[in-house]
Amino acid sequence: MFWLYLHCPNLQLNSLYSGCDNVPVAIVQGHKNTLSQINSAAQQAGLAVGMGLGAACAICPRLTVFPYNPESEQQKLKQLAQWLYWVTSDISLVPPNGLVLRVTPMLSLYASLNEYWQVVQCQLEQVISDYHYALAYSPQAAKLLALHQYNQINTDKNQLNIQLQQCSLDKTDLPHKTIESLNRVGVSHLADLFRLPLTELAQRFDIDLVTYIGRLKGQFKTPLEFYHPPETFKYRLLLSYELTDLNHLNKPLFKVLQLLESFLSLRAKQTDEIQLELILRDAPSERIRVGSGQGEHKAIRWLELCLLRFESVTLSAPVIEIELQALRLIDFRADSPDLFNTQTGQMSAPELVARLQAKLGESKVNGVEALSDYRPEFASRLCPPFNTCDQTLPELIQNRPSFLLNRPQPLHEQVEIIHGPERIVTGWWDHNSISRDYYIARSAAGRWLWIFRTPQQKWFVHGLYS
Amino acid sequence: MNNLIRLLQYKQLVWHANAQPQPAETCQSGYPELDLHLNGGLNRAGVIELISDIAIGELRLILPTLSQVPDKLLVLISPPADVYGPALAASGINLKNLLVIRPDNQTHALWAAEQCLSSGCCHSVLFWPQAALVIHQIKRFQLACEKGQSRQILFRPQRQQGISLPLDLSLSLTATRSGLSVQVNKRKGGWPSDPFELNMQTKWPYLVKPEINQNIIPFPVANTG
Numbered sequence: 001m002f003w004l005y006l007h008c009p010n011l012q013l014n015s016l017y018s019g020c021d022n023v024p025v026a027i028v029q030g031h032k033n034t035l036s037q038i039n040s041a042a043q044q045a046g047l048a049v050g051m052g053l054g055a056a057c058a059i060c061p062r063l064t065v066f067p068y069n070p071e072s073e074q075q076k077l078k079q080l081a082q083w084l085y086w087v088t089s090d091i092s093l094v095p096p097n098g099l100v101l102r103v104t105p106m107l108s109l110y111a112s113l114n115e116y117w118q119v120v121q122c123q124l125e126q127v128i129s130d131y132h133y134a135l136a137y138s139p140q141a142a143k144l145l146a147l148h149q150y151n152q153i154n155t156d157k158n159q160l161n162i163q164l165q166q167c168s169l170d171k172t173d174l175p176h177k178t179i180e181s182l183n184r185v186g187v188s189h190l191a192d193l194f195r196l197p198l199t200e201l202a203q204r205f206d207i208d209l210v211t212y213i214g215r216l217k218g219q220f221k222t223p224l225e226f227y228h229p230p231e232t233f234k235y236r237l238l239l240s241y242e243l244t245d246l247n248h249l250n251k252p253l254f255k256v257l258q259l260l261e262s263f264l265s266l267r268a269k270q271t272d273e274i275q276l277e278l279i280l281r282d283a284p285s286e287r288i289r290v291g292s293g294q295g296e297h298k299a300i301r302w303l304e305l306c307l308l309r310f311e312s313v314t315l316s317a318p319v320i321e322i323e324l325q326a327l328r329l330i331d332f333r334a335d336s337p338d339l340f341n342t343q344t345g346q347m348s349a350p351e352l353v354a355r356l357q358a359k360l361g362e363s364k365v366n367g368v369e370a371l372s373d374y375r376p377e378f379a380s381r382l383c384p385p386f387n388t389c390d391q392t393l394p395e396l397i398q399n400r401p402s403f404l405l406n407r408p409q410p411l412h413e414q415v416e417i418i419h420g421p422e423r424i425v426t427g428w429w430d431h432n433s434i435s436r437d438y439y440i441a442r443s444a445a446g447r448w449l450w451i452f453r454t455p456q457q458k459w460f461v462h463g464l465y466s
Numbered sequence: 467m468n469n470l471i472r473l474l475q476y477k478q479l480v481w482h483a484n485a486q487p488q489p490a491e492t493c494q495s496g497y498p499e500l501d502l503h504l505n506g507g508l509n510r511a512g513v514i515e516l517i518s519d520i521a522i523g524e525l526r527l528i529l530p531t532l533s534q535v536p537d538k539l540l541v542l543i544s545p546p547a548d549v550y551g552p553a554l555a556a557s558g559i560n561l562k563n564l565l566v567i568r569p570d571n572q573t574h575a576l577w578a579a580e581q582c583l584s585s586g587c588c589h590s591v592l593f594w595p596q597a598a599l600v601i602h603q604i605k606r607f608q609l610a611c612e613k614g615q616s617r618q619i620l621f622r623p624q625r626q627q628g629i630s631l632p633l634d635l636s637l638s639l640t641a642t643r644s645g646l647s648v649q650v651n652k653r654k655g656g657w658p659s660d661p662f663e664l665n666m667q668t669k670w671p672y673l674v675k676p677e678i679n680q681n682i683i684p685f686p687v688a689n690t691g
Contacts, residue, residue, distance in 0.1 A: 347585040349539055349563075355581060356567065360574055366566050370551030380551035388561045398556055399672045402525050403547035419672055440672060446641020447521040448673050464547055465673055466525035 001218075002103035002113070002135055002155065004120070005142035008080070009049075010130040011097045012069060013037040015076040016240045025064045025240065028053055036068055064240065070096060075236060080127065081227045086266060087123050088116075092139075092224040098146070100139045100224060117153050136160055138218035140173065144190075147171045164216070165191035174212055178205075190216075233263045233271075233326040242281060242318035246310040249319065253306060256324045257299035264329070270297040271326040276306065283317035290358060294350035295330045301351075308358040353385045374426050375434055376404060376462060399440065401450040401463030408460035411451055415441035421453070440465070490634065490654060496530025496669065503650060503659055504635070507531070511611045512634030513604055513618045517625050517651070520546050522641040524621060525592075526670055527648075533558030538589040541565045541582045543575050545594055572597050583610035583618055590617045604631045625651065643675045 008014070012027050024042035026035045033053045035042075045060040056063060073096050081091045081099060090102035103116065110116040113135075124131060134145030135153045137160065144167050145160070154160060167190050169179045182205075187193060193201065193213055202210045214220035235256050243249055253276075264270055272295040278286040290309050296302060347355075356365045366382040373379045379400075399419070420439030427433040436452040443449060450463030474480045492506035501507045508514065508531050518524040532540055540563055542549060549566050565582075569575040572595065582588045599620070607618050625638065636651040638661075645666035650659040667674045 347587055349587045352539075352582065352585040352587055353565070356578055360567065360569050360578060364568050364570070366568075368549050368551045368554070368561055368564050368566055370555050370561060376550070380549070382566065385565055386562060388564075400550060400553040400556065402529075402550055402553045402557075403521075403545065404550040405547050416675070418675060442675055445519060445522075447519060448523065449521065463550065464521035465523070465670075466521050466546075 001137065002107075003137070003139045003142045004101040004103050004117075004133060004135050005094075005139065005146040006099045006101070006124070007132045007143070007146040008077075008097045008099075008128055008130065009132070010037040010039070011076050011080075011128070012066070012073045013039055014128045014130060015072065015079075016066070016238050023064055023240075024060050024062065025066070026056060027066050027068050029068045066240075072236070072238065073097065078227075079235065080124075082229045083127055084120065084123055085227065085229045086262075087119050091227040093227055094143065098143060100142065102224075102226075103135065113153060113155065136164075138215055139222045139224060140212070140216045141218065144172060144216065161194075165189065165194055172212065172216075174209065178209055182209075232329070233260055234323065235259055235325075236321065236323040238321050239319065242320055244315060244318045246313060246315065246319075247307070249310070249322070250303060250307060252322065253324075254299060254303050256322065257302045257306075260302070260324060260326060261297055261299040264297040264326070264332075267329070268332045269329045270295040270332050271329055272296070273327040274302065274306075275325045275327055277323040277325070278315070278319045279321035279323065280315065280317040281320050286313065286315065288313060289327070291362075292351070292354040294348065294354070295333065296351075296354075297332065305354060305358045308355065311359060312361070349386070374424055375432065376400070376424075378427075378432070380404065401448075401465045403464040403466050404450075405462055405464070408452070408462045411449075411459035411461050413443050413445075415443045415449060415451065417441045438462070493531060493534060495528070497527070497664055497666070499662060499664055500527075500648065503648070503662060504653065505656055509617060509634050509654075511615050511617055512654070513607050513611060513620065513632075515620045515622060515631070515633050515636040515651075516639060517622050517637065518639035518646075519623065519641070520621075522639060523646050523666060523670075523673070524639055526666060526673075527639065527646060527664075528590075528619060529554075529557045529559070530669065532590055533560075535589040536560055537563070539563050539565055539582070539587055541567060541579075541588050541591045543567045543579055543582075543591060543593045544569065544596065545592070576603060579618065580606055580610045582614075583607060583616045584613040586614040586616070588614065588616050590619060592619050592621070594621045598626055599631065601629065601631060604633060608632060608634075643677075645674075 013025060016025065022041050024045050024047070025039045026042050026047065027037035028034070029036040035047060035049055035051050035053065035056055038047050038049060042060065042063060047056050047060055047063070053065070077093055077095065077097060077099070081093055084091055084099065084101070088101050088106050090105065092100040094100055101120070103113070106116055107113060110119065132146045132149045132151055134142050134150040135155065136142035136145055137157065141160065141164055145163060148167055148171065150163060169182060169188060169190065172179070198210060198214060198219065201213060211220060215222045237252055237256055239252060260274070273289060273291045276288045276290065278288065280286060288309060290302070290305050292301070292305060353365060365385060367385040367388050368380060369383045369388040370380055371378060417439045418441060421437035423437050425435045435455055438450060438452045441449050441451050448465035449461050450465065451459055451461050453459050471480065490512065491510040492504065492508060493510050494501055494507040495504070508528065516524050516527070540559060542565070545566065551561055554564065555561050567578050569578055575593070575595065579591050579593050582591045611618055633652055634654045638649040638651055640647045642663060646664045647661045648664050649661040652658060
């Protein structure tokens with residue numbers, strides 16, 4: 001059984017979004033105040049991992065510093081596992097920054113070990129740049145070799161054994177106390193332990209050491225919990241700079257949306273609403289929901305909708321982090337545009353409505369439905385687009401105006417009554433009863449009005465025959 | 467020399483014999499007199515302006531055309547009052563394909579109109595602008611109409627003086643006893659016309675002012691004070 005271990009020393013650093021690579025960035029371990037992760041620009045400036053923050057700032061004054069955050073690193077590790085899950089199935093997380101992949105079962109899907117590794121590597125390099133890896137016969141051995149930056153795919157057992165024996169005890173998973181006591185009796189490398197058979201070891205040392213060596217050699221099984229990807233998309237991206245103008249958010253946002261697109265297209269799904277959370281500096285975070293009527297999976301379309309939505313968003317503080325979440329997943333539905341239609345404007349109606357609603361606001365774009373009610377106010381109402389219900393209208397209602405005034409206006413001009421009256425007395429059951437005589441009238445200027453008279457002999461204009 | 471010709475071509479001052487203007491695709495308006503004057507009917511794509519008062523029959527003039535395309539959207543942008551569903555349904559418009567947009571301001575309205583026109587899924591966009599439009603806005607509508615094969619119909623209370631907007635068709639409407647009096651102000655590939663009478667009685671029989679026969683003397687009505 002082959003196991004592959006991936007060790008990512010700069011996990012939090014790699015999860016930062018920075019526009020350019022030539023800014024030296026470092027992650028500082030809080031309580032020790034030492035650099036724990038640095039990027040290549042910082043390395044070139046002469047910094048090294050383990051350096052104190054004071055010394056680092058003296059060497060490189062323009063260093064950008066972030067505190068070490070175990071939570072975000074854990075999250076990033078999960079994201080990495082999710083990303084790798086597309087090419088390999090058995091992944092186990094080894095916090096804080098390692099992944100174990102079970103290779104052997106995957107080899108029946110890939111032609112060779114080399115091809116498998118190339119695919120994994122390709123996938124890996126899209127999201128992370130610094131990593132060390134090793135292949136071995138047990139997860140523990142692979143881990144140890146990766147920590148020693150072995151960086152080779154080698155299946156020769158003897159060579160692996162030689163490499164393992166050269167490893168010092170410091171980087172093993174053994175407790176610090178055990179390592180110290182072993183050092184005191186002159187055991188500093190694994191080679192010294194490997195020389196003894198397991199039974200001999202068991203007589204001389206405690207059970208933990210025996211278990212560890214057994215797992216290292218592959219004689220004992222290492223219990224591993226494999227990763228199962230969640231069925232929702234949620235991605236958090238820490239920005240390495242603060243943004244005050246939302247228009248500049250399009251590049252980092254597009255990166256996340258592309259991840260969303262590949263997530264959705266792999267599952268043959270699309271989403272009809274996404275939620276973008278903008279985490280602001282020293283202010284409560286801003287949640288923005290962007291919807292698309294028929295569902296969408298393409299990153300470029302979502303970006304377009306988001307940018308339209310941004311026009312109506314004002315920020316109270318700069319953005320430092322963004323989180324994108326797909327609220328609902330729906331099955332992918334392919335629309336089939338006409339092959340022979342030469343028309344250049346190609347957008348479906350729900351797409352158009354989504355775009356209009358993103359910019360103008362959802363309440364500004366509506367459909368109209370006709371209801372079966374004799375009261376004019378209740379016979380027509382606005383509804384969400386395309387949700388018009390089918391109601392058969394009473395035959396009687398024919399000569400109605402095309403526009404109805406929001407509330408009846410008092411009639412001020414002189415009109416000539418052409419048709420009428422049509423008496424409508426109804427609605428006693430819901431406290432909106434009306435009692436009116438409706439007439440079709442023509443004003444002196446030739447305007448056609450729908451007017452009514454109340455029992456109090458007051459005249460109102462209610463509709464326009466446009 | 468070459469540059470000069472190119473410059474003139476760029477400014478569209480050179481006439482090409484091979485570039486005969488294609489007669490615009492039209493569809494019947496439902497009123498034979500109007501079709502006659504418009505050489506076949508209303509344009510299928512382009513910007514049309516209707517200058518009229520509200521409620522004299524300006525919408526009824528185009529309703530028969532609007533109900534001809536069943537599977538595309540009809541969009542109304544900032545209409546003067548609430549759209550009354552039963553009336554539109556009765557005149558043959560499928561309410562499922564109707565969108566009413568009420569933007570906050572003219573800028574949003576112009577944007578929405580352009581989006582709808584160029585989308586390719588709308589056949590007509592009816593737009594009641596709140597402020598006067600300028601040439602470049604109409605030109606943008608033209609391009610959008612061409613892209614989406616759609617028709618923009620602008621409703622305006624009076625003709626804008628002084629500037630000539632690049633419209634495909636401009637009609638002035640005034641009310642008459644039995645319908646409308648229509649005057650073609652401007653037509654692409656045609657000439658303006660004198661006002662002509664349009665009888666809408668067949669389509670809208672209840673919106674006609676009856677002739678008063680002069681030989682009937684109204685019965686004297688007692689003053690009730």
